[in-house]
């Protein structure tokens with residue numbers, strides 16, 4: 105069963121590892137061969153900038169990752185750059201869709217021209233922050249009471265004008281509440297349930313409900329730290345069951361975070377094992393519900409707005 109995965113950090117590895125090969129490099133959780141093996145039909149590739157990189161160098165780093173997306177990912181046979189969501193419906197059987205996202209806006213500083221240039225590269229989803237503070241808002245590891253900054257509203261306006269999906273996965277709580285009524289298209293690309301694992305990267309039930317009320321979906325993340333102590337696939341399924349009970353299973357999907365995570369759960373060590381999760385989900389949910397989580401819910405989400 106095909107999977108649409110809303111988050112991985114392969115681009116970071118492609119710009120930091122020595123002589124990486126996207127096709128089959130075993131150091132990559134989500135290389136081409138593994139995506140194919142795991143029946144990942146479309147993969148979001150995040151541009152992620154390490155906050156340790158000086159501000160003045162960050163935009164260049166974004167460009168390096170976009171360049172790696174072109175020279176490594178898109179140069180690999182069968183990879184297709186998705187710049188219109190409708191392309192997801194026309195991929196040939198051997199093709200895999202590659203979607204760009206921006207994980208945090210720190211690299212743009214206070215310059216909308218930089219954001220515009222990044223969007224022109226074909227970015228389809230934008231997170232306002234990673235875990236730190238930037239000129240736009242405050243990340244999940246900052247004070248939860250600090251909200252969206254004035255420049256953040258300008259950023260949200262530009263994203264709305266260009267029909268970009270705003271990703272709240274790494275935003276702090278007040279930022280989330282401020283963005284919610286402003287965003288035209290909103291999603292949490294890789295977050296779990298705070299009620300099951302109390303981590304600031306996870307969504308409270310209240311946030312999950314409000315997100316879905318505003319047309320958003322929640323894509324669950326495979327990272328053990330956001331699942332719970334000694335996390336197993338069963339524990340990840342507890343998050344899915346919980347959020348399904350809170351917002352409805354038809355609003356859920358997956359965002360693995362492969363290549364952005366330093367540990368994995370057993371049975372989900374890399375993209376090639378992605379079908380294992382679906383197999384276990386079939387013990388709890390109908391085939392139609394599993395198909396929804398795997399890819400169909402996201403396609404329905406696009407039909408409601410972002411894809412048109």
Ligand SMILES: [Zn+2]
Nearest residue numbers: 207274294364
């Ligand atoms: Zn992340």
